[in-house]
Amino acid sequence: QVQLVESGGGLVQAGGSLRLSCAASGKIFSIWIMRWYRQAPGKQRDLVASAFNSGSIIYADSVKGRFTISRDNAKNTVSLQMNSLKPEDTAVYYCNAVGPSGTFTSWGQGTQVTVSS
Numbered sequence: 001q002v003q004l005v006e007s008g009g010g011l012v013q014a015g016g017s018l019r020l021s022c023a024a025s026g027k028i029f030s031i032w033i034m035r036w037y038r039q040a041p042g043k044q045r046d047l048v049a050s051a052f053n054s055g056s057i058i059y060a061d062s063v064k065g066r067f068t069i070s071r072d073n074a075k076n077t078v079s080l081q082m083n084s085l086k087p088e089d090t091a092v093y094y095c096n097a098v099g100p101s102g103t104f105t106s107w108g109q110g111t112q113v114t115v116s117s
Contacts, residue, residue, distance in 0.1 A: 002026045002106040004095045009111030012085055016115070020080040022095030022108055033098040034071055034078040038091035038113075045094065051078060063089075085115045 008020040024031065033052050039045040049069035050058045057069055068081040078095065095108035 002028060002031060002097045002099075002104070004097055004106055004108035006093065006095045006108040006111040009093060009113045011114045011116065014085060014087055014115055014117050016085050017081070017083045018085065018113060019082070020093055020095075020111060020113070022078045022080075024076045024078070024097060028076045030099050030104070031097045032100045034069075035096040035098070036069060036078075036080045037094045037096055038089075039094070039110075040088075040091040043091075048093070049080060082113070085113075087115045087117045089113060090115050 003025045004022055006020060006022045008018060010018060012018050033050055035050045036048040037045050038048050046060065048060050048063055049067060051069050051071040059067060066084045069078065071078045090113060092110040092112050094110045097106045
C-alpha cells in the first residue's frame with residue numbers, strides 16, 4: 001500500500017500563487033502515476049494534472065499555463081505549483097497514486113485551497 005499526505009493549501013487572493021506538496025510512503029516503488037485532483041463544493045472530483053513514470057505530464061485545459069506538476073522520485077514527493085489563481089480554482093485538492101495498470105489507487109486526505117476575488 002501507498003500512503004499520501006498533502007500540505008500547502010490555504011487562502012490566497014486572485015492572481016496569487018500557492019504550492020501544494022504530497023509525500024508518499026509505503027510501497028512507493030510500485031507507483032506508476034501521480035496525480036492531483038480537485039473537488040469544489042457540490043461538484044465532482046476532477047483531474048487537474050498527471051505525472052507518469054515515463055516523464056510524461058498531462059494537464060486539464062483549465063489549468064494549462066498556470067499550474068505545474070513536478071515529481072521528485074528521490075524524495076518520493078509530487079508538487080503542484082499554482083500561479084495566477086482564480087476564484088474558480090477554489091476546491092479541496094487531493095493527491096493520488098496509481099499502480100501499474102491500475103492495480104491500486106491511493107488517495108491523500110485533501111487540502112483546502114481558497115481563492116478570494
